[in-house]
Amino acid sequence: MRAAAVRCGKPETAAARAAVSRAGQRSQRPSRPAGTETVGTLRSMRAIVISEPGGPERLTLREVPDPEPGPGEVLVDVAATAVNRADINQRQGNYPPPPGAPEYPGLECSGHIAALGPETAASGWHVGDQVCALLSGGGYAERVAVPVGQLLPIPAGIGLAEAAGLPEVACTVWSNIFMTAGLRSGETLLVHGGGSGIGTFAVQLAHAWGARVFTTAGSDEKLQRCRELGADVTINYREEEFAERVHAETDGAGVDVILDIMGGSYLAANVRCLAVNGRLTIIGLMGGRSAELDLGRMLVKRLSVHATSLRSRPRAEKAAIVQGVAEHVWPLVEAGTVRPIVDREMPLAEAGEAHRTMESSAHIGKIVLTT
Numbered sequence: 001m002r003a004a005a006v007r008c009g010k011p012e013t014a015a016a017r018a019a020v021s022r023a024g025q026r027s028q029r030p031s032r033p034a035g036t037e038t039v040g041t042l043r044s045m046r047a048i049v050i051s052e053p054g055g056p057e058r059l060t061l062r063e064v065p066d067p068e069p070g071p072g073e074v075l076v077d078v079a080a081t082a083v084n085r086a087d088i089n090q091r092q093g094n095y096p097p098p099p100g101a102p103e104y105p106g107l108e109c110s111g112h113i114a115a116l117g118p119e120t121a122a123s124g125w126h127v128g129d130q131v132c133a134l135l136s137g138g139g140y141a142e143r144v145a146v147p148v149g150q151l152l153p154i155p156a157g158i159g160l161a162e163a164a165g166l167p168e169v170a171c172t173v174w175s176n177i178f179m180t181a182g183l184r185s186g187e188t189l190l191v192h193g194g195g196s197g198i199g200t201f202a203v204q205l206a207h208a209w210g211a212r213v214f215t216t217a218g219s220d221e222k223l224q225r226c227r228e229l230g231a232d233v234t235i236n237y238r239e240e241e242f243a244e245r246v247h248a249e250t251d252g253a254g255v256d257v258i259l260d261i262m263g264g265s266y267l268a269a270n271v272r273c274l275a276v277n278g279r280l281t282i283i284g285l286m287g288g289r290s291a292e293l294d295l296g297r298m299l300v301k302r303l304s305v306h307a308t309s310l311r312s313r314p315r316a317e318k319a320a321i322v323q324g325v326a327e328h329v330w331p332l333v334e335a336g337t338v339r340p341i342v343d344r345e346m347p348l349a350e351a352g353e354a355h356r357t358m359e360s361s362a363h364i365g366k367i368v369l370t371t
């Protein structure tokens, strides 16, 4: 059985009551959201439930039991979450949560710490702290249990709602472009889908790092936005072959690193336009999961291909990524060099409509859902 958590509403020990009292003095926590109530001895909350795999209409707001923070976890009162492409795959039944993860969608959130679970006393986090968090699921809810290694402070100058859209993009971009591909200042980076949540963040961070940034997108409006965010070369993939344009812009040398969201349909062209010692990091399969890989070209150019998924990584790896983000990325966010790009905010109850918007690709940056 799990040890009792330190809950805001009902602290179970003197130490817990003291922690709650200290937290109350430190920050003004919002009152418990309307719509939550006690069911028997269990408290309940509202969460978006996928009634069965299918379209956006399958997302329904329901009363469900409160999560219980386990060892090394805290309970977060969610102020906002954000939509990711992976949520659409999960809704369609193609991307089940990893073992132990909450069943509700939502890979990131912001809010306040409502309770400390067991074995968190030395974590430095306190009840009442404002946080944002990388999740394995469960963000589309009023409360979620989060491993302490996946918590980040809200960067100074950033609002709670817009901070909800930062953890997933910051951790994905940092871990792939910098930790895995080792992008250096002065190198060239190609970001596919520059208008996406991931793309808008990658363009800004790589530009701030001193890279020459190329990006693709499907509309001139998105490309214009990418230029404003620091992209040097913008390519409308509906109107021209990106590999040819890369060759033209680099005098045939190619780019050093590619962050790819398409997978199979872009593999050949990606390998074609990588420079000697180039690194391709594949994070999405929007263009399919398989394709032929030209090993001859890889051998001659000494290329590497990486493919990663953040959600399925073990806790310790996620914690290392989060720590890297706090150290290297948060200072740039606090300085205003890298900004959260939020297309729109919608109420959590309208998650289905938010999914429709993402599937239409009408958005630029993140779609945030507020509780």
Ligand SMILES: NC(=O)c1ccc[n+]([C@@H]2O[C@H](COP(=O)([O-])OP(=O)(O)OC[C@H]3O[C@@H](n4cnc5c(N)ncnc54)[C@H](OP(=O)(O)O)[C@@H]3O)[C@@H](O)[C@H]2O)c1
Pocket: 083, 084, 085, 086, 168, 172, 192, 193, 194, 195, 196, 197, 198, 199, 216, 217, 218, 219, 222, 237, 261, 262, 282, 283, 284, 285, 286, 308, 309, 310, 311, 358, 361, 365
């Ligand atoms: N592996 C991981 O750990 C990880 C983590 C986070 C996200 N991801 C992946 O990253 C991708 C982006 O996620 P997101 O949440 O930021 O989604 P998103 O905002 O919906 O972005 C998807 C983007 O792809 C663009 N796109 C579609 N076809 C394209 C093409 N042929 N060439 C270039 N761009 C194209 C879309 O707009 P236009 O067509 O209008 O340009 C849209 O901007 C998804 O594949 C997601 O699964 C992976």
